[in-house]
Amino acid sequence: ISPNEKAATDTLVLRAHQLYQRLFQPIEQQYDLTKEISIIPGGMLGYLPFEMLIKEAHKEANLFKAHRYLIQDYSIGYNYSATLLKEMKERTHTQTREDFLAFAPAFQADPLSSRISDEATELAQLKYNIPEVKAIQKLIGGLIYTAEKATKKRFLEAAPSCKVVHLATHGLANDKVGDYAFLAFYKTNDTLSDQLLYNRDLYDLKLQADLVVLSACETGIGELRSGEGIISLARGFSYAGAKSILTTLWNINDAKTQELMQSFYTYLKVGKTKDAALRQAKLDFMKKYSHNAHPFYWASFVPVGDMQPIDLGKSFSYWWLLLLGFPLLVWGFRRMV
Numbered sequence: 001i002s003p004n005e006k007a008a009t010d011t012l013v014l015r016a017h018q019l020y021q022r023l024f025q026p027i028e029q030q031y032d033l034t035k036e037i038s039i040i041p042g043g044m045l046g047y048l049p050f051e052m053l054i055k056e057a058h059k060e061a062n063l064f065k066a067h068r069y070l071i072q073d074y075s076i077g078y079n080y081s082a083t084l085l086k087e088m089k090e091r092t093h094t095q096t097r098e099d100f101l102a103f104a105p106a107f108q109a110d111p112l113s114s115r116i117s118d119e120a121t122e123l124a125q126l127k128y129n130i131p132e133v134k135a136i137q138k139l140i141g142g143l144i145y146t147a148e149k150a151t152k153k154r155f156l157e158a159a160p161s162c163k164v165v166h167l168a169t170h171g172l173a174n175d176k177v178g179d180y181a182f183l184a185f186y187k188t189n190d191t192l193s194d195q196l197l198y199n200r201d202l203y204d205l206k207l208q209a210d211l212v213v214l215s216a217c218e219t220g221i222g223e224l225r226s227g228e229g230i231i232s233l234a235r236g237f238s239y240a241g242a243k244s245i246l247t248t249l250w251n252i253n254d255a256k257t258q259e260l261m262q263s264f265y266t267y268l269k270v271g272k273t274k275d276a277a278l279r280q281a282k283l284d285f286m287k288k289y290s291h292n293a294h295p296f297y298w299a300s301f302v303p304v305g306d307m308q309p310i311d312l313g314k315s316f317s318y319w320w321l322l323l324l325g326f327p328l329l330v331w332g333f334r335r336m337v
Helices: 003-030 043-047 082-090 129-140 152-161 199-204 233-239 254-269 274-288 314-336
Strands: 036-039 054-056 075-078 098-105 143-147 162-168 182-184 196-198 211-215 223-225 229-231 244-248 301-305
Touching (some): 003 054, 043 223, 043 229, 075 274, 082 301, 098 152, 129 143, 129 162, 129 254, 143 152, 152 162, 152 196, 162 254, 196 199, 199 233, 211 233, 211 254, 229 233, 233 244, 233 301, 244 274, 254 274, 274 301
Parallel strands (some): 036 075, 075 301, 098 143, 162 211, 211 244
Antiparallel strands (some): 182 196, 223 229, 244 301
C-alpha cells in the first residue's frame, strides 16, 4: 500500500469512527435498541450508509474486515419519512404474473457527452451484469431479459406486473435536477429517449413490486431539495408503487456486486427480511475478503421502505406437493369404495 493510500485509509477509518461517536453512540447509550432498526436520515445524512460506521477500529486501518462496524450489531433499514414508510407498508398489490423480473443490457463504449450533462459520460461494457441475473434466475426462477432484449420499451411493458424487479445496468445521478437521473437500457436507435429511463419517467409508472433492486451506480443519491430530501431514482421507484427498494449511494464494482447480489437473494429466498438478507450478504462478503472488504464494495447498497420478507418461489413447491399427493388421494378413495 502506498503512502498516499495509507493516509486515505487512515482518514476514512478515523472519520467512520468519529461519525459513530457523534451520531450513533449517544443513541445507544440512551436507548435499549433492538437488533432491527429503522433510520430516517435528514439532509446530508441521506448520503451516509450508517452500517459502515466503525465502533472499534483495528490498529491496522487497511485490514478492513477486522474493524467492528455498526452492521455487525444491527440490521438497518432506511426510510424517507414516517408517513411514507407507513404508506409503503400498507400498499396492497394485485396478483402478479412473475415472481422475478430482471434486465441486464449489453453496452458498447457509447459517449453520451453533453447530450446528458456538462461532463462526458460513457456507458462502458458491463462484464458481470448478465451473469448476475442468470445466477439469480437459477436460484429463484422468473424472467430475465439480457443483452439486446433488455430494452426500455420491454421494461415499461413488463415491470408493472412483477413482484421483484431487478435492474443490473448503468445508473447516473443528477445532483442539479434530480428528475434527470437515469438508468440505461439497450440502445435500439440513436435517440436517448429509447435508451434512458429518466427519474421523471417513473412518475407515470404503476408498479406492483414488493421489491425493486437497483443494481446500478448512484441510484439512491441526487438533488438535495430543501423540505423534500434527496430526489433520486430510488425515490422515483417508491413513487411508482414499490414497497421497498434496494439502492446504491455511490459507484459500484461490477464483479463484487454480482457476488453480493447472489448472496442477498439466497438469504431472501429462505425467508429473511430484506434488511437482514442484505446484512448477512455483507457480513459473508467481509468474512471472505481482507483488503477487498473495503466498505466501498459492500456499503453502497442500502434497503429503503418495507423490510418484510418476500415469498419467492414457494408457490412452485405447493404445486409439486399437489401433484405428488394426487395419486395418494386417488388410491385412498379407491380403498374406501
